Amino acid sequence: xxxxxxxxxxxxxxxxxxxxxxxxxxxxxxxxxxxxxxxxxxxxxxxxxxxxxxxxxxxxxxxxxxxxxxxxxxxxxxxxxxxxxxxxxxxxxxxxxxxxxxxxxxxxxxxxxxxxxxxxxxxxxxxxxxxxxxxxxxxxxxxxxxxxxxxxxxxxxxxxxxxxxxxxxxxxxxxxxxxxxxxxxxxxxxxxxxxxxxxxxxxxxxxxxxxxxxxxxxxxxxxxxxxxxxxxxxxxxxxxxxxxxxxxxxxxxxxxxxxxxxxxxxxxxxxxxxxxxxxxxxxxxxxxxxxxxxxxxxxxxxxxxxxxxxxxxxxxxxxxxxxxxxxxxxxxxxxxxxxxxxxxxxxxxxxxxxxxxxxxxxxxxxxxxxxxxxxxxxxxxxxxxxxxxxxxxxxxxxxxxxxxxxxxxxxxxxxxxxxxxxxxxxxxxxxxxxxxxxxxxxxxxxxxxxxxxxxxxxxxxxxxxxxxxxxxxxxxxxxxxxxxxxxxxxxxxxxxxxxxxxxxxxxxxxxxxxxxxxxxxxxxxxxxxxxxxxxxxxxxxxxxxxxxxxxxxxxx
Amino acid sequence: xxxxxxxxxxxxxxxxxxxxxxxxxxxxxxxxxxxxxxxxxxxxxxxxxxxxxxxxxxxxxxxxxxxxxxxxxxxxxxxxxxxxxxxxxxxxxxxxxxxxxxxxxxxxxxxxxxxxxxxxxxxxxxxxxxxxxxxxxxxxxxxxxxxxxxxxxxxxxxxxxxxxxxxxxxxxxxxxxxxxxxxxxx
Numbered sequence: 001x002x003x004x005x006x007x008x009x010x011x012x013x014x015x016x017x018x019x020x021x022x023x024x025x026x027x028x029x030x031x032x033x034x035x036x037x038x039x040x041x042x043x044x045x046x047x048x049x050x051x052x053x054x055x056x057x058x059x060x061x062x063x064x065x066x067x068x069x070x071x072x073x074x075x076x077x078x079x080x081x082x083x084x085x086x087x088x089x090x091x092x093x094x095x096x097x098x099x100x101x102x103x104x105x106x107x108x109x110x111x112x113x114x115x116x117x118x119x120x121x122x123x124x125x126x127x128x129x130x131x132x133x134x135x136x137x138x139x140x141x142x143x144x145x146x147x148x149x150x151x152x153x154x155x156x157x158x159x160x161x162x163x164x165x166x167x168x169x170x171x172x173x174x175x176x177x178x179x180x181x182x183x184x185x186x187x188x189x190x191x192x193x194x195x196x197x198x199x200x201x202x203x204x205x206x207x208x209x210x211x212x213x214x215x216x217x218x219x220x221x222x223x224x225x226x227x228x229x230x231x232x233x234x235x236x237x238x239x240x241x242x243x244x245x246x247x248x249x250x251x252x253x254x255x256x257x258x259x260x261x262x263x264x265x266x267x268x269x270x271x272x273x274x275x276x277x278x279x280x281x282x283x284x285x286x287x288x289x290x291x292x293x294x295x296x297x298x299x300x301x302x303x304x305x306x307x308x309x310x311x312x313x314x315x316x317x318x319x320x321x322x323x324x325x326x327x328x329x330x331x332x333x334x335x336x337x338x339x340x341x342x343x344x345x346x347x348x349x350x351x352x353x354x355x356x357x358x359x360x361x362x363x364x365x366x367x368x369x370x371x372x373x374x375x376x377x378x379x380x381x382x383x384x385x386x387x388x389x390x391x392x393x394x395x396x397x398x399x400x401x402x403x404x405x406x407x408x409x410x411x412x413x414x415x416x417x418x419x420x421x422x423x424x425x426x427x428x429x430x431x432x433x434x435x436x437x438x439x440x441x442x443x444x445x446x447x448x449x450x451x452x453x454x455x456x457x458x459x460x461x462x463x464x465x466x467x468x469x470x471x472x473x474x475x476x477x478x479x480x481x482x483x484x485x486x487x488x489x490x491x492x493x494x495x496x497x498x499x500x501x502x503x504x505x506x507x508x509x510x511x512x513x514x515x516x517x518x519x520x521x522x523x524x525x526x527x528x529x530x531x532x533x534x535x536x537x538x539x540x541x542x543x544x545x546x547x548x549x550x551x552x553x554x555x556x
Numbered sequence: 557x558x559x560x561x562x563x564x565x566x567x568x569x570x571x572x573x574x575x576x577x578x579x580x581x582x583x584x585x586x587x588x589x590x591x592x593x594x595x596x597x598x599x600x601x602x603x604x605x606x607x608x609x610x611x612x613x614x615x616x617x618x619x620x621x622x623x624x625x626x627x628x629x630x631x632x633x634x635x636x637x638x639x640x641x642x643x644x645x646x647x648x649x650x651x652x653x654x655x656x657x658x659x660x661x662x663x664x665x666x667x668x669x670x671x672x673x674x675x676x677x678x679x680x681x682x683x684x685x686x687x688x689x690x691x692x693x694x695x696x697x698x699x700x701x702x703x704x705x706x707x708x709x710x711x712x713x714x715x716x717x718x719x720x721x722x723x724x725x726x727x728x729x730x731x732x733x734x735x736x737x738x739x740x741x742x
């Protein structure tokens with residue numbers, strides 16, 4: 001029987017949903033029973049606790065009433081109305097306590113027969129028994145209490161106190177009984193808890209079993225449905241893998257009319273179409289491969305040509321850069337030489353001014369030398385005058401010398417009378433000698449002065465000659481410096497022209513450098529693009545070869 | 557005054573020039589070391605004791621004259637005076653020791669070369685200024701290079717002696733006789 005995938009999935013999911021619904025209903029049933037049991041146990045136990053509590057409260061109230069009655073009786077002796085009120089209250093409370101005990105006994109008797117478990121029924125029976133015992137003890141105690149209150153009403157306090165002693169024993173029995181009842185109640189509660197836990201575990205176990213069962217059923221259903229779908233899909237996968245491996249001759253069996261059969265037919269059609277396309281692709285890939293091989297070869301040739309062109313441009317750029325640097329150095333050198341020439345021109349101007357000042361100074365020196373010469377000549381003339389004076393003095397000294405000699409001769413001729421005169425003659429002679437010595441010394445000094453004057457004349461003449469020679473040399477220097485300045489000026493103009501020319505040349509070289517740099521950049525970009533084209537063509541060729549190889553993998 | 561490299565220290569030059577001017581002006585005013593030294597010499601000269609005329613007999617004084625080659629001592633007793641000799645005129649026909657005629661004072665004198673006369677040296681050749689020593693009682697004169705001065709002769713000096721200083725003591729009588737003889741011969 002052929003069923004579509006949709007119906008198969010609907011069947012599987014519907015079965016799983018149905019099982020889940022049944023399982024949920026079962027679980028709800030189990031939990032509802034458990035809740036009922038919990039509620040019943042709790043209600044019963046709470047009822048028991050309520051009875052016991054009420055009995056305990058009544059016991060305490062009875063004791064309180066009794067003790068209050070005793071106290072009031074002791075304090076208000078002879079006042080019977082208080083005892084009457086206590087008796088009424090005691091009686092009322094006694095009836096309430098006995099009613100509670102009776103209700104507890106009835107409750108226990110009821111559940112002793114209809115308990116949930118034997119253990120609970122046994123405990124309920126014990127509780128009923130203890131409740132019966134408690135009722136008996138309570139009746140005895142309340143009877144005694146009523147008697148005590150009556151004794152108090154009769155103002156028989158000592159008797160009442162004695163009665164209270166007796167009642168204390170009954171009270172202790174009552175307390176013991178209440179303790180037993182409480183223990184039984186606790187056991188009932190514990191038993192209820194155990195039953196609840198057991199019922200809860202039973203419910204959990206049944207729920208787990210139900211869940212496991214649903215899971216198993218769902219797994220079986222999923223396995224069956226999956227196998228019915230995965231089997232054809234595995235065939236389809238093998239078919240597709242074969243087609244992917246290039247086997248386009250394989251075909252899927254086409255049976256039935258389900259979606260999978262239709263899908264298999266579509267895959268067969270696809271394989272056929274792919275075979276047609278693969279055949280066309282192989283042809284195209286081979287054509288593309290041939291074209292990319294040609295592009296790759298062309299791009300390699302172009303890349304080599306561009307690389308050679310770029311190398312040539314770079315060599316040209318480097319050479320031109322060196323030429324530009326050399327030109328810049330030449331320009332700097334020429335500018336330095338121009339500056340040096342300008343400085344030299346300035347220095348030559350300064351030199352001309354210095355030469356003019358030197359000429360002026362030398363003219364002044366020449367004038368001063370002439371003045372010195374005139375002064376020396378005047379001094380020489382003065383020395384001549386001094387010589388004449390010396391000659392006159394010498395003459396006078398000579399005359400004095402002769403006068404002394406003649407005086408001596410006359411004194412000698414005078415004989416004894418001339419002896420005194422001879423002394424005068426000797427003095428005159430000494431004077432003449434001193435005058436002669438002085439004139440000799442003056443003559444010597446004058447001769448030295450004359451020699452100094454002659455030397456000064458010679459030196460002055462030499463100085464004048466040297467000044468004239470210096471003046472002449474200064475004039476020659478002035479002419480030389482002037483000629484040099486003119487030549488330097490011409491040189492400066494020539495250097496300025498050279499600087500302008502080198503600047504223009506440098507600007508042209510820089511423009512050529514910029515153009516070459518642009519060409520180099522363009523060539524670099526072209527080389528880069530060519531390399532990219534080469535890589536792309538190589539990659540394209542490789543891919544086309546791969547495409548051809550891949551296309552040839554198809555078995556058509 | 558000048559240092560290295562020919563540089564002139566004009567301050568030193570001016571200082572020394574001014575110092576020389578001040579020294580000259582001081583000397584002209586009769587001040588300064590030169591004049592002090594002159595005064596000292598003069599004072600020592602005046603302080604020197606002169607010979608006492610009454611204690612010792614005066615020695616004979618002589619005029620010492622310098623010739624061309626030697627010194628001569630002429631006794632003052634035979635001398636008249638000494639005159640400067642500027643020029644003379646040779647006398648034709650007279651030989652040595654007569655030089656010629658000269659004018660001394662207001663009188664014409666026969667000039668005789670003392671060197672030629674006393675030491676028999678040849679006549680002086682060229683005109684040479686000197687002194688002429690006039691002798692008493694004879695209108696001639698002796699030509700010498702220079703009359704040096706008057707000084708006393710040693711006590712034992714005789715004519716013809718040569719003194720310690722090399723001077724020849726000349727006898728005027730012998731000279732006169734010799735001159736006179738030559739005049740007679742001439």
